[in-house]
Ligand SMILES: O=C([O-])CC(=O)C(=O)O
């Protein structure tokens with residue numbers, strides 16, 4: 001039953017989930033989408049749901065605008081992103097200075113049972129998010145509505161997020177270790193229906209079609225227990241490396 005996973009994941013932080021994706025599935029990015037900030041509900045709780053994806057394009061796009069706000073499935077993380085041409089790898093990560101999500105839309109999403117909203121762009125009405133107790137994450141803030149600049153053109157489609165990441169390189173002959181990393185423009189995809197976990201760190205996406213959720217959740221549980229044992233050793237003044245090795249090597253089995 002899929003919604004049981006929302007309940008189970010709600011007990012984990014974004015870091016716990018990233019550890020699981022890195023260690024069980026070998027994802028070096030751990031499913032983490034960089035550069036988002038928490039705009040409301042800074043209460044330490046994780047926000048979990050399935051991605052309800054909405055693609056925004058320039059107002060001049062030939063596709064008609066769609067109404068995405070009135071048909072949000074319960075348990076969704078409403079996820080709004082731009083076509084690649086409106087994204088940039090440098091702060092503020094989008095060329096659009098208008099806000100595409102605000103207090104009224106937060107109220108409507110919340111009424112339908114959404115868990116929260118992630119905007120790879122700007123939002124406004126942060127006080128209203130707070131008074132609703134509705135969690136919102138975004139790249140930035142904006143004061144102006146999006147009228148005439150951008151519009152939602154598709155729902156339930158994959159979203160491609162443009163980011164910049166350091167990638168390990170084989171050092172060329174005669175080069176030192178310092179030259180073995182490069183920044184590379186990459187695209188990170190979010191599929192509609194993916195499990196999403198957000199907290200103060202930002203957002204982690206579980207590539208759900210390729211993940212055994214039972215296996216991931218059970219790994220995360222044991223990894224949290226291992227970390228608690230390491231923390232206990234550290235509090236007693238024991239060296240961290242040896243302790244980490246002891247408890248984490250048991251995990252890989
Ligand atoms: O009007 C808009 O575009 C967004 C907004 O402020 C709201 O939802 O309250």
Ligand code: NI
Nearest residue numbers: 102103104125
């Ligand atoms: Ni508003």
